[in-house]
Amino acid sequence: MNKIKTIPLNKIFNISYGSQLDLNKLEIDLKNGINFISRSRENLGVQTKIKKLSNKTLFKKGSITVTLGGSYLLSSFVQKEDFYTAQNIKVLIPKQPLNDAQKKFYCYAIEHNRFRYTSHGREANKTLDDLLVPSLDSIPDWVNTSKIKTPNRKAVLNKQLTLDIENWQKFDYSEIFNIKKGNTPKKQNDGSVFLVSATGLNNGVSKTVASATNPNKRGLITVSSNGAVGDAFYQNQDFYATGDVNILFPNFDCNQFVAMFLITVIRQEKFRFNYGRKWGKEKMLSHKIKLPVNKNNQPDWQFMEDYIKSLPYSKSL
Incomplete structure (x- = not known):
């Protein structure tokens, strides 16, 4: 070389x-x-x-x-x-x-x-x-x-949607998610399963490890509770997570579009955790998340999905 x-x-x-x-x-x-x-x-x-x-x-x-x-x-x-x-x-x-x-x-x-x-x-x-x-x-x-695929700039939905945040309502995180703390595999031999840690880079993935016990299934949201506190990511592949990561299991049918909306909202809380403050599982369960609601004052999952679909590049998700 x-x-x-x-x-x-x-x-x-x-x-x-x-x-x-x-x-x-x-x-x-x-x-x-x-x-x-x-x-x-x-x-x-x-x-x-x-x-x-x-x-x-x-x-x-x-x-x-x-x-x-x-x-x-x-x-x-x-x-x-x-x-x-x-x-x-x-x-x-x-x-x-x-x-x-x-x-x-x-x-x-x-x-x-x-x-x-x-x-x-x-x-x-x-x-x-x-x-x-x-x-x-x-x-x-x-x-x-190397050939890098150019992302599709087009939106899934050809319409404009606006955010009326004044009419959103707050919900306990425990109403929306079952939250578990990550559990680092004891052995971290090289492999192909993502290991999500408390980093704000690379979708939270710090390395890949060998599959030992059952990994977490794809389709979940991870949030750093230490380090890059509040950085939230949608995991589209099976993964493990370290103890500095909260794993959010949705209590509803969640797809990648709704997840992208939610992680954007979650990241707005980052400012609360400067100067070494952490956002562990118990603290997160006691906090609230503000979301758009439907006529029944329940989270409007369809609006969240449609809003993300209306944005440029949504066809690349």
Whole structure:
């Protein structure tokens, strides 16, 4: 195996701070606006769309954005449309032509250095430019030959649905779910069954292990009770889970569309668990979840399903 040659990131990219804008000072324009990139790991970092600004440089699609601080520092994305950025984000523009696969490779290489930094501690502002990454001639051949399936952007339902949160009602988690704590297999030999842990990455999956006892069946929701507290995921394959994960067994007929709606609602509770607070099974059972209701004041599962189906990319679920 050839030794990988590493060089500073700024030998491959022209690196600069982004627009350094504050969203609360900008005008939202969802219909005709420009993508606004925030310090998020969701949706390529795109938070919303804003009106075009005459006094700010418009960064071009194909550039890479890198988050320099916060909870998701070094989150790196190839932007699909022209954009502006929030504070504490750098923009990388290749010094020579790179294809999409090569750009994504460098995104992964950058994110792989996240362990060197801490949220709200050592951040990447001063050191990103000199970060060592593989040189162009060290990029593995499979990067250019692998074919990644493009997700279907279409919605299942061709209609617009709105969320009227004011009329939602609260329900005990125990009314909606049977909640169990994860139980890590005693032996974790390499295998093909997902092991879900308290991470906010990779759908919560930290590794794959050999099947020992009966794994949890697919179609369940997992929620981190420690670590990345409140990160919720829908598991579409059989899995095991560690003790830092709550496994939610629905008390109703649940499909992937309803599950995606629910995990989005659950994630809105993350802010309650800063500074080391945990969200164990018993605490979760005592909490409430706010949901849309039908005319009988019961959770409106059909609306939740239809809402997710009305969104772009729902055909890819």
